[in-house]
Amino acid sequence: MSRTELLNKLSEILGEILEDDNLRLTEATQADQVPDWDSTNHVRFLVAIESEFGIRFETDEIGSLDNVGQLIDLVQKKL
Amino acid sequence: MPHSVIELPWLPAPPADFLARCKVIGLDGSTWGADLQSLASHRLSSRQSASFARALARCRSTGLDLSPLSNFRLGILASATFDFLLDYFPAAAARHGVALELVTTPYDQVMQQALDPASAVNTAQLDAVLIAIDHRWLNLDCASLTEAPEQRVSAAMQRLRAVVDGVKEHGRTPVILQTLPTPPQMLFGSFDRRVAGTVRSMVNEVNRAIAEMANETGSYLLDTAALAERVGTDLWFDPVQWFSFKLPFSAECYGIYADMLGRMLGAIRGKARKCLVLDLDNTIWGGVIGDDGIEGIQIGQGSARGEAFLSVQRMALELRDRGVILAVSSKNTDSVARGPFKDHADMLLRENHIAVFQANWIDKCSNLEAIAKTLNIGLDALVLLDDNPAERAQVRAGLPMVAVPELPDDSSWFAWHLMAAGYFEAVSYSSEDRLRAESYVSDAQRANIMAKARNLGDYLTSLEMVIKFSPFDVKGRQRIAQLINKTNQFNLTTRRYTEAEVAGMEVDESVFTLQVRLLDKFGDLGMIGVVICRPHIDDPQAWNIDTWLMSCRVLGRSVEQAMLAQVASEGAKRKVNRLIGHYLPSAKNAMVADHYKQLGFRQIGGESTSNTSWELLLSEYSHLDLPMRIESEPISLRMVG
Numbered sequence: 041m042s043r044t045e046l047l048n049k050l051s052e053i054l055g056e057i058l059e060d061d062n063l064r065l066t067e068a069t070q071a072d073q074v075p076d077w078d079s080t081n082h083v084r085f086l087v088a089i090e091s092e093f094g095i096r097f098e099t100d101e102i103g104s105l106d107n108v109g110q111l112i113d114l115v116q117k118k119l
Numbered sequence: 120m121p122h123s124v125i126e127l128p129w130l131p132a133p134p135a136d137f138l139a140r141c142k143v144i145g146l147d148g149s150t151w152g153a154d155l156q157s158l159a160s161h162r163l164s165s166r167q168s169a170s171f172a173r174a175l176a177r178c179r180s181t182g183l184d185l186s187p188l189s190n191f192r193l194g195i196l197a198s199a200t201f202d203f204l205l206d207y208f209p210a211a212a213a214r215h216g217v218a219l220e221l222v223t224t225p226y227d228q229v230m231q232q233a234l235d236p237a238s239a240v241n242t243a244q245l246d247a248v249l250i251a252i253d254h255r256w257l258n259l260d261c262a263s264l265t266e267a268p269e270q271r272v273s274a275a276m277q278r279l280r281a282v283v284d285g286v287k288e289h290g291r292t293p294v295i296l297q298t299l300p301t302p303p304q305m306l307f308g309s310f311d312r313r314v315a316g317t318v319r320s321m322v323n324e325v326n327r328a329i330a331e332m333a334n335e336t337g338s339y340l341l342d343t344a345a346l347a348e349r350v351g352t353d354l355w356f357d358p359v360q361w362f363s364f365k366l367p368f369s370a371e372c373y374g375i376y377a378d379m380l381g382r383m384l385g386a387i388r389g390k391a392r393k394c395l396v397l398d399l400d401n402t403i404w405g406g407v408i409g410d411d412g413i414e415g416i417q418i419g420q421g422s423a424r425g426e427a428f429l430s431v432q433r434m435a436l437e438l439r440d441r442g443v444i445l446a447v448s449s450k451n452t453d454s455v456a457r458g459p460f461k462d463h464a465d466m467l468l469r470e471n472h473i474a475v476f477q478a479n480w481i482d483k484c485s486n487l488e489a490i491a492k493t494l495n496i497g498l499d500a501l502v503l504l505d506d507n508p509a510e511r512a513q514v515r516a517g518l519p520m521v522a523v524p525e526l527p528d529d530s531s532w533f534a535w536h537l538m539a540a541g542y543f544e545a546v547s548y549s550s551e552d553r554l555r556a557e558s559y560v561s562d563a564q565r566a567n568i569m570a571k572a573r574n575l576g577d578y579l580t581s582l583e584m585v586i587k588f589s590p591f592d593v594k595g596r597q598r599i600a601q602l603i604n605k606t607n608q609f610n611l612t613t614r615r616y617t618e619a620e621v622a623g624m625e626v627d628e629s630v631f632t633l634q635v636r637l638l639d640k641f642g643d644l645g646m647i648g649v650v651i652c653r654p655h656i657d658d659p660q661a662w663n664i665d666t667w668l669m670s671c672r673v674l675g676r677s678v679e680q681a682m683l684a685q686v687a688s689e690g691a692k693r694k695v696n697r698l699i700g701h702y703l704p705s706a707k708n709a710m711v712a713d714h715y716k717q718l719g720f721r722q723i724g725g726e727s728t729s730n731t732s733w734e735l736l737l738s739e740y741s742h743l744d745l746p747m748r749i750e751s752e753p754i755s756l757r758m759v760g
Contacts, residue, residue, distance in 0.1 A: 056166045080202045087370040102363045
């Protein structure tokens, strides 16, 4: 899956969680720039990604994410 | 994991437009309760569950009537991160007849909330409070080898008791306790069970005491330990999710945990199902009684399949012993369907176990309505166990309040699916329950019902059927011969031909042959019909229908109309101007006595009780709209008149 496809998929998943059909993430997006992307929704987001792609994150990976680009790196590495 | 409770495999997949359907709920003032329950009765992801929860909240905020759902206000006292788990609760509760309203408290405020008379849970006028704690909160997450384990156990119970007493005293609210799953790590290994201070031994001891406490304080008990055990504790406990997010157990198990809680709330509100309706052929025995006969069906010890069906019957009987009413609904001739109940030595189920016995050729929905009416219970008290996916879909579409578990192909798993779905959840049990099923059996009376089409056309169209016609050929030969020799019920003349004779017809230019296959959106039903026509001895422009047979699986799907249309158009191509059909009664084919009459033939000979003959002039035949796509293999026109 290409980075653009992944970005679209992640936007869709987070959009559903945040109830925002028009949510468009960029690689540079950080959680504090998106309304309602709080710690609870962050957990929802990560768990939803795990189940969507059938992957599991490791403890260090979860703690080291700064922006959406890094999340894409991580998912791509596991696919 | 083909059969794991975490997948909720007894629920059908949600419709493709699930999210769109959630979004319109509550937007106008209609009553949405029934729609909510039927939407909730699917295998939902966390996001779908969350979307459902928002739809329910929308209805509630505008004060809409949510019946037939019953309201329930549940408080949650949780020792770990519960927010994400709560996404699943409203849908799971609605699935079991409950409109859930949640009162949540901040993470790990269990004791503070319970002991403070002015806290949210103690002032919210709740119907119950779930005390969602685990072994960690009770300080049981490491072994007690240096201090006395009894002290650790009694300290844990005192802590829990303080919470229960606080909620009961200040909030005057019933409590739902839960047992503690045992973490998978062992300290000594198998020896853990024999050392009182290991986590395993202490959790065991505490669970025993929690069950006692539930009895003593009149609390409900959610057996989370039993759920974790069947899921597997290696999967249940996810250390990454615990250390990173403080999720109390793996997010993969949230759907089934919520469903188990939903069942309990439903049972508290009297919504547990009361009656199990059984299909017969390939559901409680292997094979088709009308075709295979009493000697031919598979039931009983000695074969894996026979034992698998026996386990379904045993489960049904166990349910009956605890008060669940049993009924039968089957597409069959009544006397034939009752045969095994009366005369098969290996059957566990007998006629006197069945409160209502509906064996006929009317659609399942009408039969289920008759069963509910006869027993004077709601349709929402019924569970239908049926191996046929098309029947299941028809009942779900026509009567969404009836619970219909999905079943896999392998009958060994039927009992598992029926019981894993938790339809008959109980929060109490008494000796009266045991007698209840008995009292419903009024000499297995058959309720009379009117045949009624329930949007039958829509239903048939929704099956997306494709019917395929071709002349006899080598590929189909074996199955054609098998159908000719095994089909007893839907068989107009019961003429048997050997495989060699069938092969002969493939090349006999004077014979018209048809093999019929049917597919629908649930799969390929394979070859389901055979027709053989021969030119009339005195009138070469007439066809005698020598053989017309069909598999009973496809009754009520307009397949016979499609077959006639095919015979008529192929006949017309060959300058045939009339068809002559015959009905030769046998011990088993009473169901097709009116076959030709129903297809518009005119009777030209015979009494109603003996052989009858029928005629259709092709000039008077008009093609009907059929609810299926027709694929016809070109049939050579070599045959002469």
